[in-house]
Amino acid sequence: MLQFARWLFQQLFPAACPLCKQTFPAGWAEPFCSSCSAGFLVLPSGRCSCCALPFGGGANSSHLCSRCLQNPPAFSQVHALGRYEKSLREAIHQFKFNNQVSLDRPLAEILAAVIPPGCEFDLIVPVPLSPARLRHRSFNQALLLGRELGKRLAAPVENGLLVKQVETIAQHDLSASERQRNLQGAFRVTRNLSGERVLLVDDVMTTGSTLRACSSVLQGAGSGDIQVAVLGRA
Incomplete structure (x- = not known):
């Protein structure tokens, strides 16, 4: 009976691409599906070995970009699903907005x-x-991703550890230097860490200012190695 019910459900509601x-x-x-998957463009081999910034001009080597050389971030590595383009961009927009x-x-x-x-x-x-942004959106997409990653990586998710205490203006129209100033003092950590290895999760990385600011306060609270996981890398 259970097998028949499962078969009937599959006939009435066949599995479909979530995008x-x-x-x-x-x-x-x-x-x-294969069409949507084809639009998830992997990062090129030529990218920064720390922040995963793609290099232009057909470069195929992996080394530090000029920003990471001149101003090393507190995180050691970025794991990105792909370029913030095409199907991945559409998926992130559907998910987030x-x-x-x-x-x-x-x-x-x-x-x-x-x-x-x-x-x-x-x-x-x-x-x-920030509390105001969370009330407006009603969910934090980074938290939803983090919880699902936690199940797959067998690591606990600590939602309240990192807090955004300042309501900053939207980042998307700001330059890299303006983003950095905009985020000064925006985050704090609610407890001291004891060398814990941290995976910091967000949906998109553009200039990296937000992730730099977050990883800096985590490191200041005593974390161990910090790595980053994002869906899209611009």
């Missing part, structure tokens, strides 16, 4: 796959929203 809603072919096991919160699981599944098996973390910490 484009196209029905999966029989036996499909990937989180997204159109309340498609069910995208947290498939996005976290493929994000976890780009984190090397040897990476171990004591804590997963989502980048927080």
